Amino acid sequence: xxxxxxxxxCKNFGGVTALAGVSLExxxxxxxxxxxxxxxxxxTLFHTISxxxxxxxxxxxxxxxxxxxxxxxxxxxxGLARTFQITNLFPRLTVLDSVLLAVGGANGRPxxxxxxxxxxxxxxxxxxxxxEQWGLAGTxxxxxxxxxxxxxxxxxxxLALAGEPRLLLLDEPTAGLSPAETSAxxxxxxxxxxxxxxxxxxxDMDVAFxxxxxxxxxxxxxxxxxxxxxxxxxxxxVTEIYLGME
Amino acid sequence: xxxxxxxxxAGVAVLAVLLAVPHAMRPYYVGLVTKMLIFxxxxxxxxxxxxxxxxxxxxxxxxxxxxxxxxxxxxxxAGVGGWVAFPAALAAATATGAVIAxxxxxxxxxxxLMITFALAQVVWSVAFGWRSFTNGDDGMPGxxxxxFGWSLDNTDAYFYFTLAxxxxxxxxxxxxxxxxxxxxxxxxxxxxxxxxxxGYDVWRYQFTAFVLAAAxxxxxxxxxxxxxxxVGPEYLNVIQSAEALIMVxxxxxxxxxxxxxxxxxxVFLEDYVSSMxxxxxxxxxxxxxxxxxxxxxxxxxxxxxxxxxxxxx
Numbered sequence: 001x002x003x004x005x006x007x008x009x010c011k012n013f014g015g016v017t018a019l020a021g022v023s024l025e026x027x028x029x030x031x032x033x034x035x036x037x038x039x040x041x042x043x044t045l046f047h048t049i050s051x052x053x054x055x056x057x058x059x060x061x062x063x064x065x066x067x068x069x070x071x072x073x074x075x076x077x078x079g080l081a082r083t084f085q086i087t088n089l090f091p092r093l094t095v096l097d098s099v100l101l102a103v104g105g106a107n108g109r110p111x112x113x114x115x116x117x118x119x120x121x122x123x124x125x126x127x128x129x130x131x132e133q134w135g136l137a138g139t140x141x142x143x144x145x146x147x148x149x150x151x152x153x154x155x156x157x158x159l160a161l162a163g164e165p166r167l168l169l170l171d172e173p174t175a176g177l178s179p180a181e182t183s184a185x186x187x188x189x190x191x192x193x194x195x196x197x198x199x200x201x202x203x204d205m206d207v208a209f210x211x212x213x214x215x216x217x218x219x220x221x222x223x224x225x226x227x228x229x230x231x232x233x234x235x236x237x238v239t240e241i242y243l244g245m246e
Numbered sequence: 247x248x249x250x251x252x253x254x255x256a257g258v259a260v261l262a263v264l265l266a267v268p269h270a271m272r273p274y275y276v277g278l279v280t281k282m283l284i285f286x287x288x289x290x291x292x293x294x295x296x297x298x299x300x301x302x303x304x305x306x307x308x309x310x311x312x313x314x315x316x317x318x319x320x321x322x323x324a325g326v327g328g329w330v331a332f333p334a335a336l337a338a339a340t341a342t343g344a345v346i347a348x349x350x351x352x353x354x355x356x357x358x359l360m361i362t363f364a365l366a367q368v369v370w371s372v373a374f375g376w377r378s379f380t381n382g383d384d385g386m387p388g389x390x391x392x393x394f395g396w397s398l399d400n401t402d403a404y405f406y407f408t409l410a411x412x413x414x415x416x417x418x419x420x421x422x423x424x425x426x427x428x429x430x431x432x433x434x435x436x437x438x439x440x441x442x443x444x445g446y447d448v449w450r451y452q453f454t455a456f457v458l459a460a461a462x463x464x465x466x467x468x469x470x471x472x473x474x475x476x477v478g479p480e481y482l483n484v485i486q487s488a489e490a491l492i493m494v495x496x497x498x499x500x501x502x503x504x505x506x507x508x509x510x511x512x513v514f515l516e517d518y519v520s521s522m523x524x525x526x527x528x529x530x531x532x533x534x535x536x537x538x539x540x541x542x543x544x545x546x547x548x549x550x551x552x553x554x555x556x557x558x559x
Binding site: 102 | 448
């Protein structure tokens with residue numbers, strides 16, 4: 001079984017081709033890093049996987065189930081979670097309330113209109129456990145927009161993890177972070193259970209090689225190389241378009 | 247915990263004052279307080295959309311007016327009284343809400359505002375234009391108040407009836423706002439795409455919020471039809487919708503107490519200003535400008551900010 005199977009995915013915006021036939025398979029528990037220069041189509045690929053964009057053609061399967069036509073929330077309930085490249089949180093809610101929403105969301109329970117949230121003891125315990133586990137316990141009562149940028153990136157990750165996803169998409173989780181914050185996020189990712197499949201967009205080479213089992217390189221809407229660290233470093237085309245710029 | 251005891255005590259105090267109103271005030275003012283209660287409920291129902299879900303509607307009077315017209319039409323054309331007319335009014339407002347929600351929720355932001363405005367104007371034009379059925383802009387006078395076992399004909403009795411209905415409605419709204427559903431609405435207000443990524447069917451939540459808001463607005467409209475014993479197309483007018491928006495913004499969106507305070511103030515000012523000049527709408531516009539300039543988060547927001555500034559030197 002594959003966690004994610006993408007078959008000949010295309011996406012056009014008017015006359016601009018963002019994805020020109022991408023095919024990709026990721027096994028269960030694999031950590032795959034997606035590399036590529038700006039404009040290569042990495043985030044567009046993420047948006048089509050998560051359902052925020054509909055592909056022009058091609059198919060996407062999640063754990064052998066065709067999800068090409070599903071809405072983002074339906075995909076989330078099938079075990080897909082994502083973070084956003086541009087921080088996408090609840091600015092005016094507290095950290096605890098944000099995590100409570102994440103804990104309650106992924107299971108798609110029916111609407112509960114009357115009983116107060118405070119009677120859902122289990123959700124509070126789960127939210128506090130998550131904040132404790134990922135080092136955000138001290139921020140629980142703070143309003144999200146008052147957090148530091150690094151804390152906000154960490155909260156992005158905690159929200160994505162709250163539903164215990166089977167496939168996790170991380171869009172540049174370390175972008176804009178200091179070296180210390182970057183290694184904190186890398187440590188977080190490395191602590192995740194090994195049966196969780198992770199696809200990461202990452203610009204930082206060192207971070208990419210530290211996390212990845214395998215690496216895929218995108219350029220101009222196509223996958224141009226796939227393999228482990230040695231294979232990618234040895235690939236002349238990759239060296240030319242990507243590593244060459246370092 | 248202290249906050250909860252505090253707000254409970256404040257609620258009891260407000261209720262005690264309200265219960266004393268018929269004993270302490272002349273009938274004219276008892277009527278005015280009744281009107282404040284009705285519009286407090288109307289404004290709170292709009293705030294469920296504006297303040298909690300983040301959807302600004304300029305068509306909320308449609309549900310208020312449809313409920314009021316249902317009562318008037320049933321009584322004056324079929325002689326049907328409160329036991330049937332009251333639930334029928336709620337059902338009509340809720341159904342209208344469901345239809346408008348399906349059409350309007352295709353858009354967001356100012357487009358949502360324009361669609362709700364346009365659809366409400368359609369409802370208004372039916373009430374205004376269909377003279378043989380609705381009397382057009384003459385409206386429909388002579389609605390008898392319902393008799394639920396005791397007469398609501400005098401001012402005091404109708405005040406207590408309104409207080410009971412609005413009180414129960416506020417308790418329901420407070421419960422909805424505190425529930426996981428209410429929490430989810432606030433999440434949707436903050437970020438729809440994040441809520442979707444977390445597995446929430448955002449449309450379903452927005453639709454439910456819209457229909458609930460329509461139902462509570464209909465409840466206010468039904469109370470108002472019996473209060474005035476008269477229904478006219480101005481109940482459905484865009485000015486009515488805008489007035490509700492200003493009540494919410496003046497008091498403070500995203501709280502329940504804010505819209506209630508805003509409604510009480512606007513109803514009082516309208517009564518006071520109208521006794522001196524006919525340019526009430528102009529005064530309303532000036533109030534709106536002043537609030538957006540000097541208290542963009544409303545009176546409640548202003549108080550919260552002031553307290554925070556004092557506690558953090």
